[in-house]
Amino acid sequence: MNTIINPPKTDWLKILQRPTQTVEAIEETVNAIFDDVKLNGNDAVKRYTSIFDGVALNDLFVSNEEVIEAEKLVSNDLKAAIQLSKENIFKFHNAQKTKKVLIETTEGVACWQEKRSIQKVGLYIPGGTAPLFSSVLMLAIPAKIAGCREIILATPPNKKGKINPAIIYAAQQCGVTKIIKVGGIQAIAGLTFGTETIPKVYKIFGPGNQYVTVAKQLATKYGVAIDMPAGPSELLVVADETADASFVASDLLSQAEHGTDSQVILVANSMQILNEVAVEIEKQIENLSRKKIASKAIENSKLIYVETKEIALELINEYGPEHFIVCTNDNDFYVSGIENAGSVFIGNYTPESAGDYASGTNHTLPTNGYTKAYSGVNLDSFLKAISFQKISKKGIKNIGSAIEILAEAEGLDAHKNAVTLRLKSLE
Ligand SMILES: NC(=O)c1ccc[n+]([C@@H]2O[C@H](COP(=O)([O-])OP(=O)(O)OC[C@H]3O[C@@H](n4cnc5c(N)ncnc54)[C@H](O)[C@@H]3O)[C@@H](O)[C@H]2O)c1
Ligand SMILES: N[C@H](CO)Cc1c[nH]c[nH+]1
Numbered sequence: 353m354n355t356i357i358n359p360p361k362t363d364w365l366k367i368l369q370r371p372t373q374t375v376e377a378i379e380e381t382v383n384a385i386f387d388d389v390k391l392n393g394n395d396a397v398k399r400y401t402s403i404f405d406g407v408a409l410n411d412l413f414v415s416n417e418e419v420i421e422a423e424k425l426v427s428n429d430l431k432a433a434i435q436l437s438k439e440n441i442f443k444f445h446n447a448q449k450t451k452k453v454l455i456e457t458t459e460g461v462a463c464w465q466e467k468r469s470i471q472k473v474g475l476y477i478p479g480g481t482a483p484l485f486s487s488v489l490m491l492a493i494p495a496k497i498a499g500c501r502e503i504i505l506a507t508p509p510n511k512k513g514k515i516n517p518a519i520i521y522a523a524q525q526c527g528v529t530k531i532i533k534v535g536g537i538q539a540i541a542g543l544t545f546g547t548e549t550i551p552k553v554y555k556i557f558g559p560g561n562q563y564v565t566v567a568k569q570l571a572t573k574y575g576v577a578i579d580m581p582a583g584p585s586e587l588l589v590v591a592d593e594t595a596d597a598s599f600v601a602s603d604l605l606s607q608a609e610h611g612t613d614s615q616v617i618l619v620a621n622s623m624q625i626l627n628e629v630a631v632e633i634e635k636q637i638e639n640l641s642r643k644k645i646a647s648k649a650i651e652n653s654k655l656i657y658v659e660t661k662e663i664a665l666e667l668i669n670e671y672g673p674e675h676f677i678v679c680t681n682d683n684d685f686y687v688s689g690i691e692n693a694g695s696v697f698i699g700n701y702t703p704e705s706a707g708d709y710a711s712g713t714n715h716t717l718p719t720n721g722y723t724k725a726y727s728g729v730n731l732d733s734f735l736k737a738i739s740f741q742k743i744s745k746k747g748i749k750n751i752g753s754a755i756e757i758l759a760e761a762e763g764l765d766a767h768k769n770a771v772t773l774r775l776k777s778l779e
C-alpha cells in the first residue's frame with residue numbers, strides 16, 4: 353500500500369485515480385457483442401457464454417427442478433441469516449414509501465404527483481468470482497415493494513452450467529419471476545434487446561465488474577434505463593487515534609477482496625494510526641482465502657496523511673467513495689460535511705460488511721466517482737413519478753391570461769388558442 357504524506361491539491365486527481373479501465377477501452381467489445389445479440393439472439397448469447405464462462409448451455413433458464421434442488425442445498429443457518437437480512441432490507445425500503453403529493457397551486461388549479469412501478473426490470477447479480485446472493489435481496493426486495501410486475505434476474509453460470517443454490521433460493525424468497533443463466537456483457541445485451549426467450553426490460557439494475565458496468569452504460573443508447581454505474585467496490589476510511597487499527601484494516605480488506613480492481617483508501621490525521629493499520633493489513637491478509645485478489649487490490653490502494661480534518665473532508669468529497677467509514681473523535685464533522693458518498697458507516701462498531709448484508713441499507717451503490725451525481729439503489733429506483741393536474745373553470749380564469757402571454761411571447765399561437773377558446777366559452 354502506498355503511503356502519501358500531505359499531498360498538494362494539484363496531485364489529488366492523480367493520487368485518487370481508480371484502477372478500473374475506461375469506457376473507451378471496453379466499448380469496442382461491448383458494441384460487438386451488442387450487435388451480435390441484437391442480430392442473432394440466443395445463439396449469440398450462448399456463444400459468448402461459452403467463450404467467457406466456459407460452458408455450453410442448452411437451456412438459458414433455471415428450471416423448476418433446479419429451484420426445488422436449491423431449496424434443499426441451502427443450510428438452515430444460511431436460510432435464517434437470509435431471513436434476518438431480508439427483514440431489515442424490507443423494513444428500510446418499505447419505510448421509503450412516499451405519500452401522494454397534492455397542492456392547489458392557484459385557486460382552482462390542483463396538481464399532484466403519484467408514483468407508479470416500472471413494470472419490467474432486469475436484475476444483474478454478479479457471479480464471476482463470488483456468487484453475490486446478497487445482491488438478490490438488495491434488488492428484488494425493493495422491486496417487489498415497488499410493485500414491479502416482471503422481475504428478470506441474470507447471473508453467470510459456473511462451468512457445469514449451474515447457478516449457486518443460494519442465488520436461486522434468495523430469488524425464490526423475494527418473488528423473482530425468471531432466472532437467466534447468463535452473465536457479463538451478453539446478459540446486459542439480452543435484457544436490452546430481448547431474444548427469442550429473454551424478455552426485453554425497461555430498466556437494468558445491479559452491480560458487476562467493469563465489463564458489466566460499461567455494458568449497462570452503453571445499454572442506455574438503446575432506450576433502456578439503468579440504476580447507475582455500480583462497478584468495482586471501493587471504500588474510504590477516515591480515522592484518527594480513536595479508531596481501532598485492526599477494525600480499520602479488516603474493513604479495508606473486506607472491500608479489497610472483492611476484485612483485483614477494487615480500491616481502498618485510508619485518510620488519517622494521525623501517522624500513528626496510519627502505521628498501525630499498515631501493519632494490521634500485512635498481518636490479516638495472510639489468513640484470507642482470497643489473499644491473491646486482495647493483495648492485488650491493495651497494490652492500487654493508498655494510505656494518505658493530511659494535516660487537518662478540513663483538508664481530509666475536501667479530499668474525501670473530491671474522491672466521492674462508494675463506501676465511507678468515519679472513525680474519529682469528531683464523526684459529526686464528517687457526517688454533516690460529506691457531499692459525495694454512496695453509503696456512510698459511522699463509528700467503530702459499524703463495519704462496511706453490515707451494509708453489504710444485514711443492516712437494511714442497500715449495497716448497490718455508485719462507484720468510480722459517480723457518487724457526485726447518482727444515488728445508490730433505493731425504493732424510488734423502481735418507481736416513476738407521474739404528475740397530474742386538474743383545473744376548474746375558476747382555475748383556468750385565474751391562470752389563463754398568464755398562459756396566453758407566455759405562449760404569445762414564445763410565438764406559439766396554438767398554445768395560446770387552447771386557452772383563449774376556453775376563456776371565451778366562460779364569458
Ligand atoms: N458497486 C456495487 O454496488 C457492487 C456491489 C457488489 C459487487 N460489486 C462488484 O461487482 C464485481 C463482480 O465481478 P465478477 O467478475 O465477480 O462478476 P460479474 O458477474 O460482474 O462478471 C462476470 C462476467 O464477466 C464477463 N467477463 C469476464 N472477463 C471478460 C472479458 N475479458 N471480456 C468480456 N467479458 C468478460 C463474463 O461473462 C463473466 O460472466 C466486483 O468488481 C465487485 O467489486 C459492486
Ligand atoms: N461490497 C459490495 C458493494 O460494493 C457488496 C457485497 C456483496 N457481498 C459482499 N459485498
Ligand SMILES: [Zn+2]
Nearest residue numbers: 585606607708
Ligand atoms: Zn462487499
